[in-house]
Amino acid sequence: MKSIAALLLCFVFAGIANAQLKPPAESAMDRFLRYVKIDTQSQEDQTTTPSTRKQFNLANLLAKELTALGAQNVRVSEFGIVYATVPGNLADNSKVPVIGFIAHMDTSPAVSGENVTPVIHKNYQGGDITLPKDPTQVITVDKNPVLKELIGDDIITADGTTLLGSDDKSGCAEIMTMIDTFRQNPQIKHGTIAIAFTPDEEVGTGIDKFDVKGFGAKFAYTVDGEELGEISDETWSARTATVTFQGKSTHPGTAKGIMINAMYAIADYLNRFPHDMLPETTEGRVGFVHPYAGVIDVESSNLKILLRDFDVSGLDAKEKVLRDMVTQTADKFPQVRITIDVKENYKNMKEVLKNFPELTNNAMEAARRAGLKPFLKPIRGGTDGSNLTFRGLPTPNLFTGGGNFHGKLEFNSRRGLEKSTETLVNLVQIFAEKS
Numbered sequence: 001m002k003s004i005a006a007l008l009l010c011f012v013f014a015g016i017a018n019a020q021l022k023p024p025a026e027s028a029m030d031r032f033l034r035y036v037k038i039d040t041q042s043q044e045d046q047t048t049t050p051s052t053r054k055q056f057n058l059a060n061l062l063a064k065e066l067t068a069l070g071a072q073n074v075r076v077s078e079f080g081i082v083y084a085t086v087p088g089n090l091a092d093n094s095k096v097p098v099i100g101f102i103a104h105m106d107t108s109p110a111v112s113g114e115n116v117t118p119v120i121h122k123n124y125q126g127g128d129i130t131l132p133k134d135p136t137q138v139i140t141v142d143k144n145p146v147l148k149e150l151i152g153d154d155i156i157t158a159d160g161t162t163l164l165g166s167d168d169k170s171g172c173a174e175i176m177t178m179i180d181t182f183r184q185n186p187q188i189k190h191g192t193i194a195i196a197f198t199p200d201e202e203v204g205t206g207i208d209k210f211d212v213k214g215f216g217a218k219f220a221y222t223v224d225g226e227e228l229g230e231i232s233d234e235t236w237s238a239r240t241a242t243v244t245f246q247g248k249s250t251h252p253g254t255a256k257g258i259m260i261n262a263m264y265a266i267a268d269y270l271n272r273f274p275h276d277m278l279p280e281t282t283e284g285r286v287g288f289v290h291p292y293a294g295v296i297d298v299e300s301s302n303l304k305i306l307l308r309d310f311d312v313s314g315l316d317a318k319e320k321v322l323r324d325m326v327t328q329t330a331d332k333f334p335q336v337r338i339t340i341d342v343k344e345n346y347k348n349m350k351e352v353l354k355n356f357p358e359l360t361n362n363a364m365e366a367a368r369r370a371g372l373k374p375f376l377k378p379i380r381g382g383t384d385g386s387n388l389t390f391r392g393l394p395t396p397n398l399f400t401g402g403g404n405f406h407g408k409l410e411f412n413s414r415r416g417l418e419k420s421t422e423t424l425v426n427l428v429q430i431f432a433e434k435s
């Protein structure tokens with residue numbers, strides 16, 4: 001255990017080290033402003049990866065810039081994934097684990113990413129921010145209390161007609177600026193770093209093509225979160241249920257005593273959903289069941305339902321609720337044949353990450369050294385990291401400083417980009433110090 005004096009000394013050294021750093025050749029902000037102008041919107045229900053060819057425009061640019069920054073083994077795969085290695089500068093790099101950093105290049109299919117015009121609100125002095133090209137688009141302090149911490153900062157938004165693409169060009173810019181910082185400051189000692197920029201995160205398909213073995217890292221971090229200090233090592237555990245209601249259709253003119261209308265059974269089933277277990281009534285660590293699509297028809301009706309919880313036991317309990325509801329509806333409609341089929345989608349990455357507490361601890365320390373107050377936030381969704389974690393690459397998620405992802409009100413700030421970058425620089429150093 002470290003003495004308080006040693007700990008203080010440690011902070012003093014970290015402070016001196018950071019104060020003496022030479023700035024990167026290009027600031028995180030300038031880099032970010034360049035990347036958001038490149039349209040990389042992904043598209044649902046495509047058979048190819050990447051789902052849109054235009055994602056190669058950013059992939060090829062990043063590859064070129066990585067090479068210019070001295071990265072090695074830079075390559076763009078046929079699926080549009082950019083891989084690179086930043087060699088360590090220690091006497092023996094094999095003593096430090098290879099740490100990976102991953103950000104995604106695509107932007108959400110929900111809102112256009114074409115002709116993004118970033119707007120800089122210099123020296124923000126508080127109050128709501130109205131976007132210049134559409135006065136109905138307002139970032140309010142009420143809905144975004146984090147704005148109160150951005151007084152004096154330069155806030156970056158879109159102009160109101162598109163999303164900004166902070167998700168996740170912030171992560172791309174921050175990782176690139178980290179490499180730039182190492183290049184300007186060879187006195188910073190670090191192990192080997194693996195870098196990847198991925199397509200199609202927003203449509204959930206890019207990560208399946210990720211070459212975990214070729215990437216060569218022992219652990220990784222996705223840099224794809226929001227508020228400064230927010231670190232995530234938990235995601236949903238997720239299942240999907242399909243409930244099918246089999247009736248019997250016949251000509252309605254001669255249907256007496258023959259027709260069995262499955263629609264009444266599906267209506268009864270829908271009415272049984274517990275009100276306090278829905279996405280619209282839950283938050284924080286509380287899971288839900290969510291009927292999200294279906295087919296309604298006399299002969300055969302069906303309903304698709306998402307089940308989400310952080311704990312497998314909670315997920316089991318929700319599945320039991322859905323199965324009990326089947327029994328109740330079946331009792332009321334004995335002629336309708338009702339079946340339920342439940343499939344596993346993904347699991348909470350905490351189940352694996354709990355065995356690697358140093359990943360979260362080091363990230364927390366890196367954020368503290370950047371003067372931030374780190375906090376853990378479970379993600380009410382899945383991440384590329386949850387996929388990678390269960391494929392043998394433990395991958396928590398780090399903040400980017402941004403907010404309001406997937407919409408026209410998206411934003412980040414100069415300090416958000418710089419402090420996130422600083423945290424990455426610190427994190428790599430901490431792994432080198434502790435090895």
Ligand SMILES: [Zn+2]
Binds near residue numbers: 104167168201224
């Ligand atoms: Zn993202």
